[in-house]
Amino acid sequence: MAKKLSFLNKLALNKELLEGGHRLCPGCGHSIIVRMVLNTAMQEGYQPVMANSTGCLEVCTGLYPYSSWNIPWIHNAFENVAATLSGAESMYKSLSRRGKLNNDKIVFIAFGSDGGTYDIGLQALSGAAERGHRFLYVCDDNEAYQNTGNQRSSATPYGTRTTTSAVGTADPIGKKQKRKDIMEIMAAHEIYTAQASPSYWMDLIKKVKKGLKQNGPAYLNVIQPCTTGWGYDPKDTINLAKLAVDTCIWPLYEIENRRSKVNYKPKNKLPVEEYLKKQKRYAHLFTPKGKEALEKIQQLTDEHWNFLLEREQAGF
Amino acid sequence: MSKRVALSGNEAAAHAIRQINPDVIAAFPITPSTPIPMAVSQFIADGKMTTEFVTVESEHSAISACVGASAAGGRVMTATSANGLALMFEILYIASGMRRPIVAPVVARALSGPLNIHGDFSDVYGVRESGWVELFCQDSQEFYDTIIQSVKLAENESVLTPVMPIADGFDISHTVENWYMEDDEAVQKFIGEYHSKYSLLDTEHPVTFGAWAPPDWYYEHRRSQLEGLLNACDAFKAVDKEFGEKFGRSYGVIEKYHSDDADIVVIGMGAVSGTIKDAVDEMRANGISAGFLRVKLFRPFPYKDIIEALKGAKAIGVFDRCITAGAQTAALCTDIRSAMYGKSNIPIVNYTYGLGGRDTTVSHVKTVIEQLKEAAEGKKIDLINYINLRA
Structure with missing residues (x-):
């Protein structure tokens, strides 16, 4: 514990690479995750x-x-962060090779949310991963297009109310599809692929370190609770990120060299309701009409969790 | 010493790119410009260039990677055509808005649908408002020269704007012509070293690229960006002059072919120019006062040079290798009519030609000149006419 705290202490004393004074919502998970990574x-x-x-x-x-950034930072568009960074990384290789640049400390980190990663940016991400650029791609996954006001993405879980998977008298469920399994998609590129949560920061940091050490691409999927889209009190961001892990809705695991490892197995696996009931986006499930969907979420969660455990046990 | 070679337009572009040897190229194959990235790959494999070649999964990623690479401080190129350019559309605006001096040769081709892979300006006309410099070339020699000139133009401190050297698909890209290739060292010396003021890789001096601008700043950004684009007109003249002094070939923002004393002036861009020049020669031999004005620099539009060049004209026919989507005339003709507004009352009519690779011959152009002669004498003529189109 003492070692843990001293690392946290050092981490907290770092020069801030993301300055305060930015315009993220109070309680937003983004700045927490970004600071942990950077x-x-x-x-x-x-x-x-x-x-x-x-x-x-x-x-x-x-x-x-x-600008809130004390590091070199580039924004290009919604769907092309991986392509943009692959260009920068290629320039780094070129200038280094041609003797115009000498800096072996530079690492490339991309931040995209689920919309820019699972959906509109998937092609560019897959292309960059296949080409083998050296970069760590962090998906801050808040499970919907939150910047435009909480529209569903392919990362939105089954039974979630968003502004484009609306719940009403004729539709008691919200989103009908389960979330896209981006972890398996990225792992299929045979790159270091990991899932983390800011509530388990030591685990997250380990994965960042591992990702940055790769001589190629690495993918890190991080749950990023969204106070406005998910509908909860800003003080509960880390609590929700923890409940997501403890209910096994958001398992902490990694896939490397075609072998998976579940990094955290809750001693007391909580029922999904413990996580869902704290969020307005699931309020419709806690009515008589939502009972079935609630059961389905538990079932989907268990299926995925059991799959991860069985696969790990089987040595894959 | 330059050497005379017999190679296609695509090969001319590829050799220019090889000699420029940019730090990064990101490209995706598309007909008719595919031979360009193919040649780049072979040149690299043969050790003839040392560029970092990013074989992206789409044109959208090609131009996105170019923006990232350019922000990282080096010289960057790509090449594309048609649907590829259309797929880049969004990022073309970002590239120019971020003042990235990227050079992207475009082998112009028709846009779908119906699918058609042949020469046409629908693609390059479609992006004429994207804030890029557009330079139209009439043959392989000029395509080669213009690509080299474009590097120097784009990186000019007063310009810092991306540049598109343009050649008609197939008519230029796949036609083997004789042209002069300069020495590698001479080309390198002409373009010089590129020094970017700001770089993503300068971790000591972190810079934010691509900040967004709310209504109280966006307008100012766009206005100041325009300044760089407009500066490209004079900057090109200077680069072109220097190129001429060094290599003996220069082009100007417009080319006047017997147009100064001509009653009838045909205006056009690109590969059709040779055909028009032949027609002008034949008509002149028949005693008809015909001339040709070739627009090389399409964006920014050199309207002052054009107005000056058209002072003596009695009728003008403007060739557009693109159909208008409901405007009064197609793009070049609209620009010419706009430039001539209030200057004279002569007929200025539009000729749509060559869509999707349709041939335009000397006899077609001669018929046009005859029509324009009648128009100059007072005969009514349609505002838009379609060359070599089935009735």
Whole structure:
């Protein structure tokens, strides 16, 4: 514990690479995750160069004539953060090879949300991963298009109310499809692929370190509770990120060299209701009409969790 | 010493790119410009260029990677055509808005649908408001020269704007012509080293690229960006002059072919120029006062040079290799009519030609010149006419 705290202490004392004074909502998970990732990179002696897809994080930190970034930072568009960063990384390789640049501390980190990762940016991400650029891609997954006001994405879980998977008298469920399994998609590129939560920060930091050490792409999927889209009290961000893990809705695991590892197995696996009931986006499920959907969410969660455990046990 | 070679327009572009040897190229194959990235790949494999070649999964990612690479401080190129350029549309605006001096040769081709892979300006006309410099070329030599010139133009401190050298698909890209290739060292010396003021890779001096602008700043950004684009007109003249002094070939923002003393002036861009020049020669031999004005720089539009060049004209026919989507005339003709507004009352009519690779011959152009002669004498003529189109 003492070692843990001293690392946290050092992490917290780092120069802030994302300045305060940005416009993210109180309680937003973005800034917490970004600081964990960037401070870890800095703690490890790296000099991060960052690309950001269009989204909450970008609009709240890069509003002309202000910038919250104390590191080189680029925003291009919504769907192309991986392509943009692959260009920057290629330039790094070229200039280094041609003797015009000498800096082996530079690492490339992309931040995209689920919209820019699972959906509109999936092609660019897959392309960049296949080409093998050296970069860590962090998906801050808040399970919907939150920047435009909580529209469903393919990361939105089954039974979620969003503004485009509406709940009404004729539709008691909300989103009818389960979330896309981005972890398996990224793992299929045979790159280091990990899922983390800011509530389990030591685990997250380990994964960031591992990702940055890869001699190629790495993908990190991080749950990012959204106070406005999910509908909860801003003080509960980390609590929700913890409940997501403890209910096994958001398992902490990694896939490397075609082998998976579940990094955290809750001693007391909580029922999904414990997590869902704290969020307005699931309020419709806690009515008589929502009972079936609630059961289905538990079933989907268990199926996925059991799959992860069985696969790990089988050595894959 | 330059050497005379017999190669296609695509090969001319590829050799220009090889000699420029940019730091990064990100490209995706599309007909008719595919031979360009193919040649780049072979040049690299043969050790003839040392560019970092990013073989992206789409044109959208090609131009996105170019923006990222350019922000990282080096010289960047791509090449594309038609649907590829259309797929880049969104990021073309971002590239110019971020003042990235990217050079992207475009082998112009028809846009679908119906699918058609042949020469046409629908693609490059479609992006004429994207804030890029557009330079139209009439043959392989000019395509080669213009690509080299474009590097220097784009990186000019007063310009810092991306540039598209343009050649008609197939008519230029796949036609083998004789042209002069300069020495690698001479080309390198002409373009010089590129030094970016700001770089993503300068971790000591972190810079934010691509901040967004709310209503109280967006307008100012766009207005100041325009300044760089407009500066490209004079900057090109200077680069072109220097190129001429060094290599003996220069083009100007417009080319006047017997147009100064001509009653009838045909205006056009690109590969059709040779055909028009032949027609002008034949008509002149028959005693008809015909001339040709070739627009090389389409964006920014060199309207002052054009007005000056058209002072003596009695009738003008403007060739557009693109059909208008409901405007009064197609793009070049609209620009010419706009430039001539209040200057004279002569007929200025539009000729749509060559869509999707349709041939335009000397006899077609001669018929046009005859029509324009009658129009100059007072005969009524349609505002838009379609060359070599089935009735």
